[in-house]
Amino acid sequence: MSGWNEIAIAGKSNKNQFTWLCFLVLISSGLMSSVAQAATFCDGLKKIIATAPNEFDGFRGQKLSSPEGLDIFLGNFSILGAESCAVSNLSVQGKRASSGYTCSFKGWDSAEGLAKLQADIKTCVNIEVWENSTATDGRVQSLAARYGLLRLSITRHGAAGLGLGVEVFRDDQGRVRGSPSRGSLKNGTGDKVCSAKTPDQIIAFIADYGEREGATFFQNAEFFGFTNDKSSPVVVLWTKPVHPAHPALIVREVVREGETTRISARGDFAGDCLAFHALLEQVAAMNKAVGTDEKGKN
Numbered sequence: 001m002s003g004w005n006e007i008a009i010a011g012k013s014n015k016n017q018f019t020w021l022c023f024l025v026l027i028s029s030g031l032m033s034s035v036a037q038a039a040t041f042c043d044g045l046k047k048i049i050a051t052a053p054n055e056f057d058g059f060r061g062q063k064l065s066s067p068e069g070l071d072i073f074l075g076n077f078s079i080l081g082a083e084s085c086a087v088s089n090l091s092v093q094g095k096r097a098s099s100g101y102t103c104s105f106k107g108w109d110s111a112e113g114l115a116k117l118q119a120d121i122k123t124c125v126n127i128e129v130w131e132n133s134t135a136t137d138g139r140v141q142s143l144a145a146r147y148g149l150l151r152l153s154i155t156r157h158g159a160a161g162l163g164l165g166v167e168v169f170r171d172d173q174g175r176v177r178g179s180p181s182r183g184s185l186k187n188g189t190g191d192k193v194c195s196a197k198t199p200d201q202i203i204a205f206i207a208d209y210g211e212r213e214g215a216t217f218f219q220n221a222e223f224f225g226f227t228n229d230k231s232s233p234v235v236v237l238w239t240k241p242v243h244p245a246h247p248a249l250i251v252r253e254v255v256r257e258g259e260t261t262r263i264s265a266r267g268d269f270a271g272d273c274l275a276f277h278a279l280l281e282q283v284a285a286m287n288k289a290v291g292t293d294e295k296g297k298n
Helices: 002-014 017-031 041-054 111-125 199-210 273-288
Strands: 060-064 070-075 084-092 095-105 131-134 140-147 150-156 162-169 215-219 223-228 235-239 248-257 260-269 295-297
Touching: 041 095, 041 111, 041 162, 060 084, 070 095, 111 140, 111 150, 111 162, 199 215, 199 223, 199 235, 199 248, 199 260, 248 273, 260 273
Parallel strands: 260 295
Antiparallel strands: 060 070, 070 084, 084 095, 095 162, 131 140, 140 150, 150 162, 215 223, 223 235, 235 248, 248 260
8 A cells, every 4th residue: 555655645745736726727617618528427537537647638728827836727628517627737846746637516515515426426436435634623624535546536615616636646756656557567578568458348357257157246445356166267356446556457266287276366457557566466475375476467
């Protein structure tokens, strides 16, 4: 979980970014008379998450006046139900530190509105765990959640409404956390192994494994999946949003070669390449305990 800890530390430098941005978006909403909008809330949120590794460059519109170190642009894509959106690029000591995409939901700042937005997000990307930031009177001011190495946030602004943000961070080498190409890893033959699937493809793989004879569902804090004592694979792990490698899938299979039996580990991912391969190494280490260290990618 060190990846998220590093994100949390980086986030301290821009803890007011989304709050300030949400107000600016609301003030500027009259400028956004025509932007592309997804057919459903979920379609829109998934599209924004998918563009996060590119720091939302394709969604940047007119540049707005903003304080030093924070470049803000009108967003040219909107989630269903949102009044307006904006892109932000935060720099620290002259270097890009993070980028965010925030949409405003005017009139939603109520217990009902907050619950609806959280429910819509859960239905779409299965986020259940939120960290609360509260005022001195105990009132929740903002919520933050993990989606792999991305951060989702909900900020409250009273009459101005709710702000929903998706934020992506750069690492100390300037690479985007959560990017399927971060690290440009290669295997022993020189072939690139950062070849990602889409989140929907990962979901389809899980659904297929779950329908196989003998599949038994399980879940814990970081994973859910299936064990199987009747057909292959014997274990399928799918990351939850709180895991740095999310969304990712790991398959453990029993391989018999003559009189030798071993367990192999392979998988696919749609999130951060480095985090996925760190997870794959962890599973391979577990396999060594039963006589194998074989690992690979589908």
